Amino acid sequence: MVARVWHGYCPTPEHANAYEAMLKPELLPGISKKKGYRGSHLLRRDLGHEIEFITILLFDSLDSIKEITGPDYETAVIPPERKQHLSRFDAKAAHYDVIAATGS
Numbered sequence: 781m782v783a784r785v786w787h788g789y790c791p792t793p794e795h796a797n798a799y800e801a802m803l804k805p806e807l808l809p810g811i812s813k814k815k816g817y818r819g820s821h822l823l824r825r826d827l828g829h830e831i832e833f834i835t836i837l838l839f840d841s842l843d844s845i846k847e848i849t850g851p852d853y854e855t856a857v858i859p860p861e862r863k864q865h866l867s868r869f870d871a872k873a874a875h876y877d878v879i880a881a882t883g884s
Contacts, residue, residue, distance in 0.1 A: 781818060781838055781839065781840060781841075781877075781878040781881070782838070782839050782840070782841055782842050782844070782845065782875055782876065782877060782878065783836050783837070783838055783839075783875070783876045783878050784835075784836070784837040784838075784839065784845060784873045784874075784875055785834065785835070785836050785873060785874045785875070785876060786834070786835045786856055786869075786870050786873040786874070787832060787833065787834055787869065787870045788832075788833045788835075788858070788866045788868075788869040788870070789827075789830045789831065789832050789833070789866060789867050789868045789869065790830060790831045790833070790865055790866060790867060791830055791867040792831075793826075793831065795831075795865040795866075795867075796824065796831035796833075796865070798865050799833065799862060799865040799866065800822070800824060800833070802861065802862050802865075803822055803833075803835070803862075804822070806820075808837075811837070811848070814844075814847075814848050815844065815847065816839045816840040816841060816843075816844025816845075816847065817837070817838070817839055817844070818838035818839055818840060819837075819838045820835065820836060820837045820838065821834075821835070821836040822834075822835055822836075823835075823836070830867060838878065842875060845875070853873075853875075854872040854873055854874075854875070855871070855872060855873075856869065856870055856871055856872060856873050
């Protein structure tokens with residue numbers, strides 16, 4: 781399994797709440813129907829001066845990700861309506877081999 785990890789930051793709680801609402805109940809609309817998709821996690825942390833979000837999308841393999849993104853699989857895709865709430869973000873997603881997982 782491969783985890784696709786990305787960070788985004790909002791400047792205010794109001795922006796963070798609006799951004800979070802756009803990511804629920806599914807981080808990327810339609811992604812759950814894609815072959816190789818295994819689930820996702822959305823994390824939020826208040827840093828005082830900004831609010832951090834981490835998205836973790838799980839896939840069977842890097843090839844599963846490339847089938848969705850194409851060959852430029854590392855580049856983050858952020859729709860304009862979401863980007864307007866971010867003060868900064870990772871230009872690229874990081875990909876990790878999941879070597880152990882427990883719980884649900």
